[in-house]
Amino acid sequence: MDFGGQVKKIRQQHALTQEQLAQQLHVSRQTVSSWENNRNLPDLAMVVTIAQLFQISLDQLILGDETMAKKLVKDGSQVRLARLNIATVILFVLGGACFLSAALIGSSLDSNGVLQEPFFLIPIGYLLLFGGLIVLLVNLGLRLYHHFKTK
Known part of the structure; x- marks a missing residue:
C-alpha cells in the first residue's frame, strides 16, 4: 500500500478526521489531504512523529511505498x-x-x-x-x- 493510503487507513482506524490529525501534528488539514492523496510526502521528522502518534513502527508506515x-x-x-x-x-x-x-x-x-x-x-x-x-x-x-x- 502507498504511504497516503496507509496514513488514511490508520487515521480512519483511530476515528480521526483530517482536521483532528492535522491539529495533533501541527500542520494544516490540506497538508494531511495532500499526503493521503499522494500529492506530497512529509519529511522524515514528520514520518517519525506520525509513527509515534499512532504507536506503530516506521516499517509499518513506509515500507509498502517505494x-x-x-x-x-x-x-x-x-x-x-x-x-x-x-x-x-x-x-x-x-x-x-x-x-x-x-x-x-x-x-x-x-x-x-x-x-x-x-x-x-x-x-x-x-x-x-x-x-x-x-x-x-x-x-x-x-x-x-x-x-x-x-x-
Whole structure:
C-alpha cells in the first residue's frame, strides 16, 4: 500500500478526521489531504512523529511505498551534504581567522631582544584551509556521485 493510503487507513482506524490529525501534528488539514492523496510526502521528522502518534513502527508506515522510501533516502543524503557544506565553511573561516590574527598581532622584540610572534597561527591556518579544501572535494565528489546515480 502507498504511504497516503496507509496514513488514511490508520487515521480512519483511530476515528480521526483530517482536521483532528492535522491539529495533533501541527500542520494544516490540506497538508494531511495532500499526503493521503499522494500529492506530497512529509519529511522524515514528520514520518517519525506520525509513527509515534499512532504507536506503530516506521516499517509499518513506509515500507509498502517505494516512493516514500526513496524520498527518505534522498532527504538523508541531502542532510549529510548540507553538514559537509557547513564543515567546509567553518574550516575556511577558521583558517582565514588564523591568518588574520597572525597579521593583526604582528611581531615585536621584547626587552631582551627576543622576537615575539604568533608563529603557530600560520601552519594552523594552512592546515585548516587544507582540511576545508579536502572536505569541499569530498562534498563535490559525493554530489557528482548522487547526481549520476539518480540518472
